[in-house]
Each structure stands twice: as structure tokens, then as C-alpha cells.
Amino acid sequence: FPMWLKLGSPNLGGAIATAGGGVFIGATTDQFLRGFDAKTGELEKTCDGHGAAVFSVAFSADGKRVFSGGRDREVHSWLAEDAKKIFELGGFEAEVLRLLVQGDRLFSCSADKRVREHKLADKKAELIRSYAGHHDVIYSLAYHETTKHLATGSFDGEVRAWDAEN
Numbered sequence: 001f002p003m004w005l006k007l008g009s010p011n012l013g014g015a016i017a018t019a020g021g022g023v024f025i026g027a028t029t030d031q032f033l034r035g036f037d038a039k040t041g042e043l044e045k046t047c048d049g050h051g052a053a054v055f056s057v058a059f060s061a062d063g064k065r066v067f068s069g070g071r072d073r074e075v076h077s078w079l080a081e082d083a084k085k086i087f088e089l090g091g092f093e094a095e096v097l098r099l100l101v102q103g104d105r106l107f108s109c110s111a112d113k114r115v116r117e118h119k120l121a122d123k124k125a126e127l128i129r130s131y132a133g134h135h136d137v138i139y140s141l142a143y144h145e146t147t148k149h150l151a152t153g154s155f156d157g158e159v160r161a162w163d164a165e166n
Contacts, residue, residue: 033057033068033076035083045083049076058099058106060120067106069096075108075118077125087124092116100141102164107150109138115152117164131162 033047033054052071059066065086069075075089075096094111101107106118106125113134118125131152140153148165 047078047083049085055097056099058101060101061103067099069099069108071095089125097139098141100143102143107141109141111137
């Protein structure tokens with residue numbers, strides 16, 4: 001590529017949008033989570049704190065916090081308004097690939113073949129459950145509100161449904 005060509009960071013996945021017209025992109029090969037104005041495309045905020053590539057992003061139910069996870073084997077919590085870090089969650093044995101917020105719970109799946117469920121509080125999160133049983137990297141999460149079931153998908157093609165209430 002010509003040196004004069006201005007490129008951003010390559011994107012490894014999708015973006016998420018806010019109700020207020022912002023867009024966060026966190027599936028990049030660098031260590032940043034970026035917030036853009038959805039109408040103008042202007043960069044509004046940068047969350048700096050991951051030690052490696054960011055693969056996943058999710059909003060809290062109220063839209064005030066953003067969660068990000070990635071190659072550094074951590075989940076970071078940020079204030080959506082000003083990109084200030086609130087806390088970090090460690091304990092992952094491999095990359096955090098997807099995040100899902102359902103009410104006051106944060107689900108994360110990882111290349112360590114496990115899903116973790118954290119109960120969210122204002123300035124922390126507590127691990128309340130770990131789901132194990134997949135034989136390969138888990139890269140997909142979905143939650144069904146009516147049945148309270150969590151669906152997970154792994155690289156080997158296996159899909160599992162878990163009762164997230166019991």
C-alpha cells in the first residue's frame with residue numbers, strides 16, 4: 001500500500017450501535033475500542049487498556065457501560081459516555097471471543113472452551129457460573145428471554161442449549 005494512504009486498523013468483526021447515535025468498534029487487530037458518531041463518522045472516544053487485539057463488544061442493558069474482550073484474556077468495562085475504565089475481569093485461560101449482556105448478567109465465551117456468567121454491579125462483576133462441556137473453541141452466544149436458555153456454538157459445529165436459570 002502507498003504510505004500516503006490513510007488506513008485505520010483492520011476490523012475482525014462487526015460493530016455495535018448505541019441508541020444515542022454512537023457506534024463502537026472493538027473487533028480490531030490493535031488494542032483499542034473506538035467510539036464514533038454514527039452520522040458523521042467522526043471518532044469521538046478511544047478506550048485504551050487492552051494489552052492485545054479486541055474481539056468482542058457489548059453494551060449494558062441501560063446503555064451506560066460498554067464491555068470489551070479479546071486476546072489479552074480479559075473483559076474490560078468502560079463508561080460509554082467518556083470511555084473511562086470501570087473495571088477488568090481476568091481468569092480466562094484463552095482469548096475472550098464473544099460477550100452478551102442480558103439484564104444484570106454478562107456472558108462471555110472463550111477459546112478455553114468455557115462460557116462464564118458474571119453478575120454485574122456498578123463497579124464490579126462477580127463470577128456466578130461457568131458452563132463447560134464443549135470440545136472446541138466457543139465463538140457464539142445467544143440468549144432466549146422467554147425460555148431463559150443460553151445457546152452456545154463451538155468451532156467443531158456443536159451447538160448446546162443451557163438452562164441459564166438453574
